[in-house]
Amino acid sequence: MNILEARQVFYYYTEGRPVLNGIDLGFEKGKMYVILGPSGCGKTTLLSLLGGMDVPNAGQVIFNGKEIREIGLERYRREGVSFVFQNYNLIDYMTPEENVCLTAKEEPLPVLARLGLTGEEARRNVLKLSGGQQQRVAIARALASQAPVILADEPTGNLDEATAREITAVFKDAAKTYGRCVVMVSHSNEVAKEADVVITLHGGQVA
Template sequence: MLEVKNVSYYYKTKREKMILNDVSVNFENGIFYTIIGPSGSGKTTFLSLLAGLDTAIKGEVLYNGEDITKKGLNYHRRHNISLVFQNYNLIDYLTTIENVKLGGNQDAEELLKEVGIGKEYWNRNVLQLSGGQQQRVAIARALASDAQVLLADEPTGNLDERTADEIIELLKKTAHDLGKCVIVVTHSKHLSEEADKVLEIKDGAVYSIR
């Protein structure tokens, strides 16, 4: 589904600091992945490369065997992947259901039911929702897309333990029941333990932990 092939990345500062060094990884549908590693190890950079928000210095990112730059990064972001962020990134002047409809053509009402947002919240401004509710709306928005890859950057970072567990279950369901490829960057040991496969980024390399 999604493949990183011999990718290297570094920041062009006075002294080049290698973030990723000749990394190759394959990701498959129906699997819930987490990516862990020390702060500054390159986890968010790696996710940005998968999302087409940044480009590798060397190597390529492939979607279904095709370099994502061939059809363009905008195409990749619009059709192949959906994103969930730690700070939700909802449109704060829109209602709950309007935010979900922005994600794609899937039934917004059904998606909100799936993620546990009751009808009484659908027409409220999203700022009137709790943090956990906003993250559920963000996941519903991501699922509104037909994209087969869901990428999440610290999706439980701002949530209490109970709410975080509910979000983790939603992510697992997205992979196992909907058959999507779910890739999550996290500092949370608990979240990583719930994944099917765990990758660690350290010293420019990506290791398979489980």
């Protein structure tokens, strides 16, 4: 059963030139989805619409059977989804523990420990962590929010190949072990190989 759906979603900046042209997609809990496609094909726009950061010009985004505007976009963003970004979007004067506390509905230290950070690292300023560790903090923040849907925009784009594999494994575990629905935008075929479902966009449509 789908927890999240895009139903005949259209989006355009200039009328008559759609960025997304009638997208129909469904997403289930416990699976990791990777959205591939060339630059400008609408990947990040789709992620933004799925996350309630913007609304389609036509069509609907459905969460748990309800249109997200009916739920209320602010409430949906607070309770339904959590974002992980390429540039981590951490508060740089805080520690990992403090960053996770911003959205946490559970104790942050056990979540950080599950993602491989020691107690000392969890209380260190985030700028003193490696890029891979910072991305783990961002993922911990998403997990600790207990949002059922995690939306990730190029989360491995700033990481070396080995660290990217580790982070991809963390996302996969979030789906398989913790039952989250993980939707990830990526340019990486290596990341796509680890997905349960690969969605390719081309010209604003599912290829």
